[in-house]
Every structure is written in C-alpha cells, then in structure tokens.
Amino acid sequence: MTVIDIPEGSPFGPANLPYGVFSTPGTAPRVGVRVGDSVLDLAVALDEEVFARPTLNPFMAQGHARWVQVRERITALIAGEVPDAAVHPVAEVELHLPFEVADYVDFYASEHHATNLGRLFRPNAEPLMPNWKHLPVGYHGRSGTVVVSGTDIARPNGQRKAPDEEAPTFGPCRRLDIEAELGFVVGTGSELGSPVPCEEFATRVFGAVLVNDWSARDIQAWEYVPLGPFLGKSFATSVSPWVVPLLALEAARVPTPEQDPRPLPYLREGEPWGLDIDLAVDWNGRRVANPPYREMYWSPAQLLAHLTVNGASTRTGDLYASGTISGPEKDQRGAFIELTWGGKEPIEIGGSERTFLQDGDEVVISATAPGADGTRIGFGQVSGRIVPAEGGAR
Numbered sequence: 001m002t003v004i005d006i007p008e009g010s011p012f013g014p015a016n017l018p019y020g021v022f023s024t025p026g027t028a029p030r031v032g033v034r035v036g037d038s039v040l041d042l043a044v045a046l047d048e049e050v051f052a053r054p055t056l057n058p059f060m061a062q063g064h065a066r067w068v069q070v071r072e073r074i075t076a077l078i079a080g081e082v083p084d085a086a087v088h089p090v091a092e093v094e095l096h097l098p099f100e101v102a103d104y105v106d107f108y109a110s111e112h113h114a115t116n117l118g119r120l121f122r123p124n125a126e127p128l129m130p131n132w133k134h135l136p137v138g139y140h141g142r143s144g145t146v147v148v149s150g151t152d153i154a155r156p157n158g159q160r161k162a163p164d165e166e167a168p169t170f171g172p173c174r175r176l177d178i179e180a181e182l183g184f185v186v187g188t189g190s191e192l193g194s195p196v197p198c199e200e201f202a203t204r205v206f207g208a209v210l211v212n213d214w215s216a217r218d219i220q221a222w223e224y225v226p227l228g229p230f231l232g233k234s235f236a237t238s239v240s241p242w243v244v245p246l247l248a249l250e251a252a253r254v255p256t257p258e259q260d261p262r263p264l265p266y267l268r269e270g271e272p273w274g275l276d277i278d279l280a281v282d283w284n285g286r287r288v289a290n291p292p293y294r295e296m297y298w299s300p301a302q303l304l305a306h307l308t309v310n311g312a313s314t315r316t317g318d319l320y321a322s323g324t325i326s327g328p329e330k331d332q333r334g335a336f337i338e339l340t341w342g343g344k345e346p347i348e349i350g351g352s353e354r355t356f357l358q359d360g361d362e363v364v365i366s367a368t369a370p371g372a373d374g375t376r377i378g379f380g381q382v383s384g385r386i387v388p389a390e391g392g393a394r
C-alpha cells in the first residue's frame with residue numbers, strides 16, 4: 001500500500017481530480033484520475049468494470065449522482081493508502097483521447113474575438129452581425145478528427161485565394177492558426193424533442209477540456225460564404241487528455257459580462273455559469289497570450305440550451321466548444337490572426353518575426369482556475385506540432 005504524494009501547490013490536488021484514459025506499456029487503455037504527479041488506476045482502486053474501458057463514456061453515461069459518489073470515494077481513498085498497483089507516475093503512462101467524441105459543435109461566444117474576426121474578415125461591414133447578441137452563433141464540426149494533445153498536426157491542403165488573386169489555387173495552407181478554447185463534454189444525453197434548459201447544464205455536462213481548434217485562415221476565408229466554416233477547420237481539433245469535472249469548477253463560477261439586450265427566456269440563467277479560468281498560449285516556448293475565460297459573453301449553460309432548443313438530442317460524449325477565448329486586451333487574444341492582426345503585426349518568436357504557423361512549430365495551451373480549497377486547479381495542457389503538408393513542405 002502507498003500514500004500518493006501531492007506536491008505543495010500542485011494543480012492536481014484533491015480539489016481537482018480530473019479523469020483521463022491511460023495505458024502503461026503492454027496494457028490496455030483504462031480510466032484513471034490525476035493526483036499530483038501520479039495517475040490513480042480506477043479499475044484497480046475501485047474495482048469496477050466501468051473503469052476498465054478505453055473511454056470515459058460508460059462512466060459518464062451513469063449520470064450525475066454517480067459522478068458525485070465516485071468523486072467522494074476517490075477523495076476518501078487518496079486521503080489514505082491505496083494499493084501500489086493502482087498508482088503510476090504520470091511520466092510513465094501514455095494518455096489517450098479521454099472520451100469517444102459523439103457530435104462536435106463549435107460556438108463563437110467571445111464578443112472580443114467575434115468583433116476582431118469581423119473586422120479582419122469583413123472590413124467593410126459592422127463587425128458583429130445583428131444576431132450575435134441574441135443567440136450564441138455556432139456550427140457543427142467534425143467529431144472524427146478530434147485528437148488528443150500531443151498528436152502531430154499535418155498542415156492541410158486546400159483551395160485558397162487571396163483577395164488580389166484572380167482564381168484559387170490548390171496547395172498547403174499558408175495561414176495556419178490556432179484557436180484557444182474550452183470544450184464541454186456531455187455526460188448524460190437528452191431525447192430528441194426535449195430541449196435542455198439552462199438549469200440542467202450541471203447535471204448533464206460531465207466536465208471540461210482545453211481545445212485547440214486549428215484553423216486554416218486562407219482556406220476558411222475563401223470557402224466560408226455563405227454556409228460557414230468547413231474544410232478550414234475540420235482537419236484536426238486537439239483536446240487535453242484530462243477532463244476536469246464540472247464538480248471541481250464550483251469555486252470558479254462567476255457571472256458572465258452583462259448581456260444587453262436581455263436574451264430570450266430560454267437563454268436566461270438562474271445561476272451564473274461564467275467561469276474564472278485563465279488560459280495561457282505558448283508558441284515555441286514563448287508565452288504569447290493569456291486569454292481570460294471569464295470574459296466570454298455566453299455561458300456554457302446558455303450554449304447547451306441553445307444547441308437543444310429546436311429539439312435536437314444530445315448524446316454521451318458530445319463535445320461543444322466555447323469558441324476562441326479572447327479578452328479586451330491585445331495580449332488576451334486566443335488566435336494568431338488576432339494577435340498579429342491578420343499577419344500585419346508580426347510577433348517575435350525565438351529571434352524571428354512570425355505571423356502564422358510554420359512547419360515544426362509547437363503550440364501549448366494551458367489553463368488554471370480557482371479550486372474549492374483555495375488552491376488553483378489545472379487543466380494540464382493541449383499541445384500540437386505542425387508537420388509538413390501531404391505532398392511536400394510549403
């Protein structure tokens with residue numbers, strides 16, 4: 001038996017307890033919880049078949065009462081001794097995609113990001129569309145290309161046409177970008193024809209992950225009219241390996257910024273679900289932005305209410321992302337197209353002037369939030385390295 005050591009100030013202390021799927025060499029992927037710098041193997045520690053599975057989906061589908069009960073059991077377990085065989089150093093495990101992604105939706109819930117992108121993509125129009133403050137704008141993405149942190153990202157090929165070019169050409173993306181986002185994972189789904197009110201957010205959503213919604217800005221700018229993002233964003237979306245339970249985010253709850261005009265009744269929240277989460281974006285090791293989640297205009301409860309208001313059903317494993325997180329300040333922008341203002345204001349990275357991503361570049365997004373016991377809890381990170389496009393480097 002052993003006591004799991006939790007280093008002083010660890011972002012993975014008892015207030016966090018995020019879930020993931022891990023394996024050790026020669027063993028099958030199974031469910032674990034991060035505690036300090038260790039992974040607690042739940043299949044061993046709790047001896048339940050539901051944790052011996054390669055995804056969190058079966059456990060998430062058991063519902064909110066079980067999430068509370070299992071969290072209490074883990075809390076009690078790590079306060080004492082656990083079997084040696086249930087503990088692995090995190091450095092010695094492989095982390096897998098933690099859940100099977102059912103449907104994937106991406107929203108556009110930052111007023112600052114939407115305003116900046118409006119100015120960049122539609123310089124002759126009002127930056128915010130007339131619908132923006134009345135409903136959370138979003139689009140359905142591609143669940144099959146959601147990958148776990150650490151997966152290499154191949155530069156996509158596609159059609160691109162700069163404004164001064166007469167016709168499109170085909171080839172590797174020349175304006176490859178990131179989008180720093182938070183993603184919400186549905187634990188218990190809802191029936192076709194039954195909208196999910198804001199009040200049911202906390203019992204239906206299991207937890208949150210970091211998301212990097214890789215974006216090919218040149219492909220996007222040419223293809224998106226009038227139906228929205230398609231191939232410019234569907235080639236890969238990276239998520240962090242640890243799912244932070246919503247139960248761990250109680251201390252991070254804050255009101256959203258004031259919503260004026262007042263939203264329609266189905267979008268009104270009783271209890272606020274803004275979240276005081278601080279993100280950080282590192283580009284080849286240089287910190288280039290600190291996007292603040294608390295600045296997001298629409299809360300994740302409102303996003304779920306909107307996603308289902310037409311009667312669309314949801315399923316265990318549905319992932320819906322907040323949209324790029326940008327604050328009012330320049331160094332709070334969650335995408336390089338905003339940080340470099342469309343490539344016109346380069347950033348210095350390792351002695352060279354950079355605008356969009358080059359082959360070999362690595363981006364790491366991390367985040368922390370206040371935890372219940374006065375510590376800060378961590379989301380870990382979502383990372384990805386750009387590899388050359390199929391058919392050759394750009």
Ligand SMILES: O=C(O)/C=C/C(=O)CC(=O)CC(=O)O
Nearest residue numbers: 107108117118121179323324
């Ligand atoms: O304004 C546009 O045309 C495009 C906006 C985006 O690319 C943003 C997007 O994918 C949603 C988001 O992450 O906020």
Ligand SMILES: [Ca+2]
Nearest residue numbers: 106179213324
């Ligand atoms: Ca996005």
Ligand SMILES: [Mg+2]
Nearest residue numbers: 213233236237
């Ligand atoms: Mg994407």
